[in-house]
Amino acid sequence: MAPLVKICGINTASAADTAVRARADFCGLVFHPKSPRHLGLEPARALAERIRGRARLVTLTCDPDDEAIAAILAAVRPEFLQLHGRETAERVAAIHARFGVPLIKAFPIAEAADFAPVAAYAPFVEMFLFDAKAPPGAVPGGHGAAFDWQLLKGRSFARPWFLAGGLKPDNVARAIAACDPSAVDVSSGVETAPGVKDPDLIAAFVSAARGGTPS
Numbered sequence: 563m564a565p566l567v568k569i570c571g572i573n574t575a576s577a578a579d580t581a582v583r584a585r586a587d588f589c590g591l592v593f594h595p596k597s598p599r600h601l602g603l604e605p606a607r608a609l610a611e612r613i614r615g616r617a618r619l620v621t622l623t624c625d626p627d628d629e630a631i632a633a634i635l636a637a638v639r640p641e642f643l644q645l646h647g648r649e650t651a652e653r654v655a656a657i658h659a660r661f662g663v664p665l666i667k668a669f670p671i672a673e674a675a676d677f678a679p680v681a682a683y684a685p686f687v688e689m690f691l692f693d694a695k696a697p698p699g700a701v702p703g704g705h706g707a708a709f710d711w712q713l714l715k716g717r718s719f720a721r722p723w724f725l726a727g728g729l730k731p732d733n734v735a736r737a738i739a740a741c742d743p744s745a746v747d748v749s750s751g752v753e754t755a756p757g758v759k760d761p762d763l764i765a766a767f768v769s770a771a772r773g774g775t776p777s
């Protein structure tokens with residue numbers, strides 16, 4: 563079965579409309595001030611209202627405190643909160659208990675040992691997400707870097723999972739064939755510059771992920 567598709571880092575009305583028209587399953591809004599895709603609460607609220615009901619809304623943040631989570635949830639009312647920082651299983655359990663919003667937990671992957679912590683998060687999250695490790699000191703994601711998809715081959719997990727990191731229209735079909743993810747996530751692979759989404763690349767990515775022709 564074709565995986566679900568998430569377009570992350572939506573930051574304009576036109577990118578939102580393109581993702582929805584391409585029938586992306588999830589649209590991601592980034593709350594990370596060091597990211598070129600960062601949104602303030604008010605622009606995020608407006609984009610969320612444009613997307614709501616047409617794709618599932620995901621808000622992405624890294625190591626948020628409770629105050630930040632409360633503000634994001636109140637402004638956007640997302641279907642999912644993606645935690646893309648170094649949140650421990652205990653912290654994720656606390657977020658789950660306090661806020662009850664379905665969680666996507668991201669894990670940075672470079673070698674097989676990086677999957678070891680994943681199982682401990684299963685009771686508290688809806689989906690896992692596997693991304694390449696970011697360079698030291700850099701923003702934790704959105705770099706367009708891939709990890710070795712073969713590391714996922716033959717593994718099973720207690721939750722559905724996203725493949726992320728360095729996906730593009732011209733490699734997403736190969737990535738899906740290599741490791742059979744439940745969902746794929748892309749940010750920089752559908753951009754012409756950091757934070758600048760391209761309508762043709764978004765449409766090509768969704769089509770290629772669903773078994774169409776890569777552009």
Ligand SMILES: O=C(O)c1ccccc1N[C@@H]1O[C@H](COP(=O)(O)O)[C@@H](O)[C@H]1O
Pocket residue numbers: 570571590592594597598599600622624646691693701702703704705706707726727728729747748749750751
């Ligand atoms: O997109 C961002 O700016 C971002 C910022 C901070 C953490 C994660 C971020 N994006 C996520 O990173 C992965 C991979 O992105 P890419 O396709 O390789 O550019 C993806 O899950 C994004 O949701």
